[in-house]
Amino acid sequence: MKEVSIKELYKDDGFKKYNDEDLTINGWIKTNRDNGSLGFIELNDGTFFKNLQLVYDKDSEDFEKISHLATGSSINVIGKLVLTPNNKQPFELKVIKIKLLGDVEEGYVLQKKRHSFEFLREIPHLRVRTNTFNALYRVRSTLAFAIHKYFNEHGFVYVHTPIFTTNDAEGAGQTFKVITDKNKKDPNSFFGVPVDLTVSGQLHVEPFALAFKNVYTFGPTFRAEESNTTRHAAEFWMVEPEMAFADLKKNMEVIEDFLKYIINYVLVNNKEEMDFFATFIDKDLYNRISHVLDKKFEIMTYTKAIDELKKAVSEGHKFENNDIYWGMDLQSEHERYLTEKIVNGPLFLIDYPVEIKAFYMKLNDDKKTVAACDLLVPGVGELVGGSQREENLDILSEKMKKAGNYDSLSWYLDTRRYGGCVHSGFGLGFDRLLMYITGISNIRDSEPYPRTFGKIKF
Amino acid sequence: MKEVSIKELYKDDGFKKYNDEDLTINGWIKTNRDNGSLGFIELNDGTFFKNLQLVYDKDSEDFEKISHLATGSSINVIGKLVLTPNNKQPFELKVIKIKLLGDVEEGYVLQKKRHSFEFLREIPHLRVRTNTFNALYRVRSTLAFAIHKYFNEHGFVYVHTPIFTTNDAEGAGQTFKVITDKNKKDPNSFFGVPVDLTVSGQLHVEPFALAFKNVYTFGPTFRAEESNTTRHAAEFWMVEPEMAFADLKKNMEVIEDFLKYIINYVLVNNKEEMDFFATFIDKDLYNRISHVLDKKFEIMTYTKAIDELKKAVSEGHKFENNDIYWGMDLQSEHERYLTEKIVNGPLFLIDYPVEIKAFYMKLNDDKKTVAACDLLVPGVGELVGGSQREENLDILSEKMKKAGNYDSLSWYLDTRRYGGCVHSGFGLGFDRLLMYITGISNIRDSEPYPRTFGKIKF
Numbered sequence: 001m002k003e004v005s006i007k008e009l010y011k012d013d014g015f016k017k018y019n020d021e022d023l024t025i026n027g028w029i030k031t032n033r034d035n036g037s038l039g040f041i042e043l044n045d046g047t048f049f050k051n052l053q054l055v056y057d058k059d060s061e062d063f064e065k066i067s068h069l070a071t072g073s074s075i076n077v078i079g080k081l082v083l084t085p086n087n088k089q090p091f092e093l094k095v096i097k098i099k100l101l102g103d104v105e106e107g108y109v110l111q112k113k114r115h116s117f118e119f120l121r122e123i124p125h126l127r128v129r130t131n132t133f134n135a136l137y138r139v140r141s142t143l144a145f146a147i148h149k150y151f152n153e154h155g156f157v158y159v160h161t162p163i164f165t166t167n168d169a170e171g172a173g174q175t176f177k178v179i180t181d182k183n184k185k186d187p188n189s190f191f192g193v194p195v196d197l198t199v200s201g202q203l204h205v206e207p208f209a210l211a212f213k214n215v216y217t218f219g220p221t222f223r224a225e226e227s228n229t230t231r232h233a234a235e236f237w238m239v240e241p242e243m244a245f246a247d248l249k250k251n252m253e254v255i256e257d258f259l260k261y262i263i264n265y266v267l268v269n270n271k272e273e274m275d276f277f278a279t280f281i282d283k284d285l286y287n288r289i290s291h292v293l294d295k296k297f298e299i300m301t302y303t304k305a306i307d308e309l310k311k312a313v314s315e316g317h318k319f320e321n322n323d324i325y326w327g328m329d330l331q332s333e334h335e336r337y338l339t340e341k342i343v344n345g346p347l348f349l350i351d352y353p354v355e356i357k358a359f360y361m362k363l364n365d366d367k368k369t370v371a372a373c374d375l376l377v378p379g380v381g382e383l384v385g386g387s388q389r390e391e392n393l394d395i396l397s398e399k400m401k402k403a404g405n406y407d408s409l410s411w412y413l414d415t416r417r418y419g420g421c422v423h424s425g426f427g428l429g430f431d432r433l434l435m436y437i438t439g440i441s442n443i444r445d446s447e448p449y450p451r452t453f454g455k456i457k458f
Numbered sequence: 459m460k461e462v463s464i465k466e467l468y469k470d471d472g473f474k475k476y477n478d479e480d481l482t483i484n485g486w487i488k489t490n491r492d493n494g495s496l497g498f499i500e501l502n503d504g505t506f507f508k509n510l511q512l513v514y515d516k517d518s519e520d521f522e523k524i525s526h527l528a529t530g531s532s533i534n535v536i537g538k539l540v541l542t543p544n545n546k547q548p549f550e551l552k553v554i555k556i557k558l559l560g561d562v563e564e565g566y567v568l569q570k571k572r573h574s575f576e577f578l579r580e581i582p583h584l585r586v587r588t589n590t591f592n593a594l595y596r597v598r599s600t601l602a603f604a605i606h607k608y609f610n611e612h613g614f615v616y617v618h619t620p621i622f623t624t625n626d627a628e629g630a631g632q633t634f635k636v637i638t639d640k641n642k643k644d645p646n647s648f649f650g651v652p653v654d655l656t657v658s659g660q661l662h663v664e665p666f667a668l669a670f671k672n673v674y675t676f677g678p679t680f681r682a683e684e685s686n687t688t689r690h691a692a693e694f695w696m697v698e699p700e701m702a703f704a705d706l707k708k709n710m711e712v713i714e715d716f717l718k719y720i721i722n723y724v725l726v727n728n729k730e731e732m733d734f735f736a737t738f739i740d741k742d743l744y745n746r747i748s749h750v751l752d753k754k755f756e757i758m759t760y761t762k763a764i765d766e767l768k769k770a771v772s773e774g775h776k777f778e779n780n781d782i783y784w785g786m787d788l789q790s791e792h793e794r795y796l797t798e799k800i801v802n803g804p805l806f807l808i809d810y811p812v813e814i815k816a817f818y819m820k821l822n823d824d825k826k827t828v829a830a831c832d833l834l835v836p837g838v839g840e841l842v843g844g845s846q847r848e849e850n851l852d853i854l855s856e857k858m859k860k861a862g863n864y865d866s867l868s869w870y871l872d873t874r875r876y877g878g879c880v881h882s883g884f885g886l887g888f889d890r891l892l893m894y895i896t897g898i899s900n901i902r903d904s905e906p907y908p909r910t911f912g913k914i915k916f
Binding site: 005007026028029045046047072073074101102103104105107108110123125126128129134137138140141144145148152155157158159160161162163164165166167174175176177178179180190191192193195197204207208209210211212213214219220222224226234235237244245391393411412414415416417418419420421422447448449451453454455456457458 | 463465484486487503504505530531532559560561562563565566568581583584586587592595596598599602603606610613615616617618619620621622623624625632633634635636637638648649650651653655662665666667668669670671672677678680682684692693695702703849851869870872873874875876877878879880905906907909911912913914915916
């Protein structure tokens with residue numbers, strides 16, 4: 001007998017070729033209801049977001065037993081596929097026989113229909129069985145694949161930059177250090193020097209761009225920030241491409257092309273899941289995403305942005321932080337005002353004051369700003385941070401001496417000593433991008449097993 | 459003027475359509491030699507393993523200046539593409555103009571042709587510019603993509619299992635723990651409980667297989683083993699698929715299909731690099747790999763293997779460890795004897811004694827062995843470790859009580875309490891697979907920035 005997956009039945013109307021055929025399938029019971037003579041099981045086999053409807057009646061063997069099968073049970077079903085062109089779902093499986101594979105013990109909390117996200121965070125190993133999280137983690141997987149696919153098609157080499165590092169990329173502080181069981185108190189014991197968990201793969205990936213031209217790293221990164229917000233996690237995945245012979249303009253072109261590609265890829269490949277999010281999580285989802293997909297990204301200098309924000313304040317707009325001045329770090333409220341009210345679409349802010357940006361960013365001719373480009377999008381604020389890198393050895397050395405990392409990052413300067421060139425790159429927080437695409441508003445939900453300050457499950 | 463990449467010139471004879479055309483290209487000088495009136499630069503732009511030959515003569519502007527350009531410099535060249543059907547390389551670029559983009563300072567160690575791998579390990583940020591490491595890390599990238607592509611095509615959902623974990627999967631000991639800058643001495647300070655760096659994503663990914671059917675994790679894992687071998691690193695990447703409704707047989711079918719697919723993908727997409735390895739690193743490479751590609755993987759029980767080894771000893775074969783008995787842990791020498799001498803091809807060893815395998819493996823009906831399958835391949839020994847998982851709640855509970863992790867892994871048992879089913883999976887060390895495919899014999903070379911006991915660069 002032919003074993004099928006629910007995906008192959010739904011995709012391209014695959015069910016049509018099995019009309020009236022006996023099929024077998026394994027899966028989990030989502031719901032089971034009956035009226036005493038006729039029963040319906042919604043079965044999901046994990047291959048597709050939609051369920052397969054099983055119909056059983058008094059003709060089925062063991063009607064009584066089947067009608068008592070619990071939500072969550074795993075079963076094997078043998079049945080005949082029947083076309084139902086007049087029903088909501090165009091086909092169903094008329095049960096011939098069901099075998100219980102794995103029962104559900106008492107205490108299974110996913111019996112009830114609705115649970116709060118807070119509650120479900122306590123059971124990350126089970127919440128993936130709910131519609132929301134099932135859809136979410138399938139989109140997460142698709143999005144990750146889209147990223148690899150984009151870079152592969154565009155000739156980028158994937159580099160596994162290390163998790164253990166002897167430097168903390170941006171001097172951003174708040175890193176995790178490692179110790180071993182053997183010498184609990186001595187962070188030097190294993191490697192001979194103290195070792196941090198990486199906060200960014202950028203410094204390690206740049207030297208590879210100077211050999212492969214186009215490279216990227218995509219892996220977990222870490223911050224030991226003791227903050228409890230909906231957007232901060234201690235462990236999160238970052239995508240960090242780096243391109244030799246690319247200036248800021250080229251960098252922005254790639255960011256735009258890349259984002260449009262991967263979001264479109266998700267829309268095409270996870271239509272059912274995206275429809276679910278647009279219905280139940282964020283009614284504005286498709287409108288919001290269309291900003292990124294359909295609009296040309298605008299470009300505005302930081303200096304112009306400050307003027308716009310000052311003007312807004314003078315015209316009576318109230319920010320929580322209303323003290324707007326050149327040189328300030330923009331808050332999310334300012335970024336959102338610019339992208340939502342001023343341009344109503346994705347916006348690159350460029351040429352930030354040198355003082356508020358990382359040491360490796362290229363100093364512009366004005367000596368006051370650097371060639372950074374942060375991408376702001378409606379509904380979120382900053383989505384991507386990028387820059388052209390300082391390729392001038394003297395300027396970079398000077399900045400690193402000031403920053404105090406000239407000695408420890410001497411190896412990094414080698415990329416400017418030996419055949420250096422104009423190069424650029426950007427960083428994208430993967431978990432936040434998933435939040436943006438699905439409308440899920442807490443990073444604790446966008447990660448399969450979230451790790452945040454004071455909280456770790458399993 | 460058209461900007462081209464070296465890859466597009468070589469691929470599918472792309473150079474032919476540029477005959478006699480002026481082109482521009484950015485890249486790095488690999489070699490530069492001249493005889494006073496005619497000069498040759500081997501240029502690489504990072505997009506392809508092969509170089510582009512630039513030819514300059516007294517007609518070129520600045521012959522003198524060009525002839526002094528150093529190995530490693532980055533340049534922009536404008537030149538005319540000329541077909542050279544009678545030469546080794548079928549085309550070259552006749553230089554019109556070269557612009558130096560990034561010079562090479564004194565002290566550039568990659569001037570000389572040959573360096574030992576030991577020496578190059580001290581400069582992981584520069585060794586990627588050498589032929590061997592350039593080829594190696596491009597193959598690494600291709601191999602990683604092939605893995606994602608295979609699983610994507612076969613409906614596997616990619617799950618980012620966490621790096622921070624509250625349990626150490628196999629009780630394998632020797633884990634890294636994390637502390638923060640803020641409270642150096644207190645491993646509880648950030649999460650409230652002690653946290654390890656993961657040694658395997660398996661336990662975290664299994665619950666996702668019970669929702670998606672087919673899943674995999676692919677990311678960094680960690681061991682704090684204080685060993686200095688060519689095959690152990692403190693940080694390494696693991697691929698760990700997990701499949702619901704799959705028994706040991708299905709598991710082995712997937713392992714075989716998967717390995718053949720990804721190795722073939724590398725051969726097709728990185729032909730130049732693989733030819734390089736077969737020429738300079740491992741003359742036996744293609745023969746060795748053909749074992750995996752062309753042969754049906756054999757299956758042998760552990761019990762039978764012990765018989766074979768005993769027989770070998772009785773017939774005079776000398777192992778370093780010659781004391782062969784049922785229940786022993788096989789050493790690499792034993793594994794290699796089986797795969798090389800007995801079957802001369804890839805070999806699944808199955809049904810290992812329960813005592814020498816992890817607690818989660820399925821107990822066979824004989825109550826003495828578990829449904830494990832380790833894949834042994836000629837030249838290496840073990841390449842993959844897999845098993846059917848124990849789905850029986852009572853048996854697993856009993857084993858976990860014995861192993862002492864029943865309480866701490868109660869959540870893991872939920873996968874057997876609520877709709878459990880037959881499921882299987884395997885683990886593949888990515889860095890070791892890369893060694894196998896390329897013939898590179900030290901894990902310190904297969905990783906871009908290797909981290910081993912007592913040694914970390916940057």
